[in-house]
Amino acid sequence: MKSDKIISKLKKSIGLVFTATAFGAVCMMLMGLDFLNDSLVLDVNKNPLYKSAEAKTILDKYDKSLSDAKSKYNGVRIAVHGRIGSKKADGKEIGIVSLEDRSGSSKIIGKASGRAAISRIASLKEGDEVIVYGKISFGLIDQIDKNIYISIDSIYSIDEVKSLPEGTDSFSDGYIVRETMVSKTIANGKVMYFMPLSWEKKGTSIKKEGLGTVEGYRYVLDNPKADGENCDNLFICYFDSKLLKNEDDITDTIGVEKAIISNILGDEVDMGSLLMNTVTAQDGSGVKYQYYKGTYDSDLFTAPYRVEMVFRKAGEDGILFYLYLYDNDVDMAKNDNVKDILYVMNLTRVN
Amino acid sequence: MRNKTRIKTLIVMLTLACVFMLCGFAIKAVKLYDENSKLIDLDKAVKVEPIGPGGVDGTDEEGSVSANESSKETVSTPSAVSAISKNKAELKRTVNISVRSEEIRMDDKETTLSDIKEYFSEKHSDIAYIELTDDYAEAETFKEVMKVLDEAGVDYEVG
Numbered sequence: 001m002k003s004d005k006i007i008s009k010l011k012k013s014i015g016l017v018f019t020a021t022a023f024g025a026v027c028m029m030l031m032g033l034d035f036l037n038d039s040l041v042l043d044v045n046k047n048p049l050y051k052s053a054e055a056k057t058i059l060d061k062y063d064k065s066l067s068d069a070k071s072k073y074n075g076v077r078i079a080v081h082g083r084i085g086s087k088k089a090d091g092k093e094i095g096i097v098s099l100e101d102r103s104g105s106s107k108i109i110g111k112a113s114g115r116a117a118i119s120r121i122a123s124l125k126e127g128d129e130v131i132v133y134g135k136i137s138f139g140l141i142d143q144i145d146k147n148i149y150i151s152i153d154s155i156y157s158i159d160e161v162k163s164l165p166e167g168t169d170s171f172s173d174g175y176i177v178r179e180t181m182v183s184k185t186i187a188n189g190k191v192m193y194f195m196p197l198s199w200e201k202k203g204t205s206i207k208k209e210g211l212g213t214v215e216g217y218r219y220v221l222d223n224p225k226a227d228g229e230n231c232d233n234l235f236i237c238y239f240d241s242k243l244l245k246n247e248d249d250i251t252d253t254i255g256v257e258k259a260i261i262s263n264i265l266g267d268e269v270d271m272g273s274l275l276m277n278t279v280t281a282q283d284g285s286g287v288k289y290q291y292y293k294g295t296y297d298s299d300l301f302t303a304p305y306r307v308e309m310v311f312r313k314a315g316e317d318g319i320l321f322y323l324y325l326y327d328n329d330v331d332m333a334k335n336d337n338v339k340d341i342l343y344v345m346n347l348t349r350v351n
Numbered sequence: 352m353r354n355k356t357r358i359k360t361l362i363v364m365l366t367l368a369c370v371f372m373l374c375g376f377a378i379k380a381v382k383l384y385d386e387n388s389k390l391i392d393l394d395k396a397v398k399v400e401p402i403g404p405g406g407v408d409g410t411d412e413e414g415s416v417s418a419n420e421s422s423k424e425t426v427s428t429p430s431a432v433s434a435i436s437k438n439k440a441e442l443k444r445t446v447n448i449s450v451r452s453e454e455i456r457m458d459d460k461e462t463t464l465s466d467i468k469e470y471f472s473e474k475h476s477d478i479a480y481i482e483l484t485d486d487y488a489e490a491e492t493f494k495e496v497m498k499v500l501d502e503a504g505v506d507y508e509v510g
Contacts (some may be wrong), residue, residue: 007357062484136447183444194444235391243390245382255381263383263390296393305397323391 007227016141039334040291042324044281046340047171048077050133052164056075056098058136059106063105063150067137073136075284079170080108080132080150081158081189084124090293091297094184096132096150110134112152113267120155123257133172169346181347187238191320196340206235214239221337223330229304230327232337236344241317250317253290257311260321261292265307269294283346287312296325304328440443446481448507450496464499471503481507 040046053073058080062069085097087108095107112118112131124130125256133154139145154172170176179196195203205220206212215239221233239260241250250256258271274294280286290311295304305325314320324341332338383390448457448467455472456463483500485493499508 004354007354007361009372010361185447185458204393210392211396213385213388214390218391218396233396235396237391239390243384245384249381252381259381260390261384263386264393305393325393325397347379 008087012206039275039293040277040279040308041326041335041338042291042308042322042345043184043277043279044289044342047339048283049169049343049346050077050079050172052079052097052131052166052170053169054166055080055096055108056100056339057166058097058108058148063106066146070130070138072128073148074138075135077133077135077153077283078150079164079165080134082108082130082132084126084128084130087121087124087126091120094121094124096130101130103174106148108136108148108150109153110152110155112149112155114153117155117219117250118150120128120151124155124157131156131158131161131164131174170178170341171339177335177343184236185312186236187240187318187320190318190346190351193236193316193347195344199340204241206237207256213286214243221340222328223337224334225327225330229332232327232330232335233323234341235323237321237323238314239319239321247317250319252312253319256319257290257292257321259310260311260319261309264295264309264323265296288329295328311343312350320348320350369386384414444469444477446478447484448481448496448500449484449486450493453489453492455492464495467496468499468503471500471505481505483507485509 001131014250042300044084056077058069058073061072071293073125080096081099083099084094086095087096092112094110094112096110097107105349107273112121113150132150132152134150134152134193137149137151138347139147139149156174164170164176167177177196179198181194182197182200183192185192202221206214206216206218209218211218212238216235219234219236221232221234223230239256243245244250244256261271261274262269273294275291276290279289279291281289292309292311294307297304308324310322312320322341322345326332326335326337363483372405446458450456455464455467457467481500483496
């Protein structure tokens with residue numbers, strides 16, 4: 001019958017539209033993921049900080065009290081300074097002991113799964129003094145497994161990477177900002193960040209310099225191009241709910257972020273063209289960062305800048321955001337500014 | 352009869368779908384209080400000369416920075432061996448004291464002369480430097496703050 005045919009055609013059309021939409025969404029998602037894996041330069045989880053510690057300190061604490069050692073070190077990223085006490089035949093496991101003679105035969109068992117770490121272990125031997133970067137864990141059942149473990153992210157001989165003072169923060173390639181750090185507070189003390197002292201000469205207040213209406217500071221940082229042009233710019237800003245037409249809209253975090261981005265990059269910016277990602281810090285803080293990445297054209301005749309904006313909540317009434325503007329042509333793998341900015345992000349405190 | 356029921360069901364579903372779509376469009380976008388001003392003017396920012404040997408246009412509201420800066424050294428990838436200083440990386444902080452009319456604030460929190468006196472009666476080795484800002488201060492109040500800091504024997508810069 002005619003109505004049967006109409007219904008059948010309608011069903012087919014709806015089915016086709018649904019399938020096409022779902023397929024398109026999956027494709028876009030996969031493309032986005034592929035892009036994101038390589039392109040977020042300020043990803044805090046890909047570049048976490050490690051706290052340096054002597055193997056002796058960890059082992060002494062462990063021998064004194066297992067529960068104390070667990071509460072201090074379990075799940076913590078550590079750069080352990082010690083000596084290779086043993087090495088397994090498969091080259092994937094080493095025993096790390098203290099540099100000094102000490103009573104007790106306990107050691108930290110380092111397990112490597114990454115190719116780079118395994119290859120490095122192959123070049124090291126028993127007795128070598130090393131720095132091992134990784135996450136500490138303890139045996140699942142205390143009574144059966146009384147070992148301390150470290151899952152090795154990277155390992156260096158002491159000839160390659162000098163020892164770090166205990167308690168110092170560094171990245172897994174050994175990078176550490178060896179400067180006096182100073183603090184800056186904004187948002188009436190709600191936000192405090194630490195930065196290298198040299199940044200004070202490179203920083204200006206956004207409002208005072210007529211660079212905008214948001215509270216915060218701009219830092220001009222050289223990049224590897226070093227030609228004096230197109231320097232990196234980092235903005236650290238606090239966006240208060242008072243800047244909204246309706247202050248209650250501050251609860252609509254995504255909406256506020258979009259409004260901020262549209263204002264800064266221009267109303268014509270296509271939000272769909274920005275790469276977006278949400279990252280929850282895995283350093284125990286649970287801080288959620290929302291990332292947006294795109295390009296910015298200052299004028300028609302220069303290559304566009306890349307812009308990466310990172311948002312995090314700062315209390316009920318505000319949002320803290322970082323805006324990193326950098327030259328499109330710079331090799332980011334050689335750009336130390338990224339490490340310094342990650343340092344600052346990791347050490348930012350929101351009250 | 353059965354087909355009429357099916358057609359009615361389809362029409363109801365399509366109508367509901369349209370209503371949901373319209374609701375989506377009706378959700379208002381978040382607006383800023385001042386849509387005509389830039390939160391950050393990137394065009395202006397990239398045109399300003401970078402700091403370095405040339406300096407920047409304008410000054411930081413924090414005023415001049417003390418020349419207490421050690422060289423930045425990095426422990427880079429394993430192929431490079433760098434000479435590293437033995438100095439420990441220190442976390443030091445800046446203390447900002449500002450006076451506006453008769454109101455005194457320390458690190459953005461309201462305080463009093465006696466609180467400042469008590470605070471600086473102890474040594475704080477984690478302070479890099481102290482900046483005292485005259486933010487349209489009442490003259491006598493500002494002088495009293497300076498007197499308290501002088502008596503406490505702390506170094507500070509007036510900005």
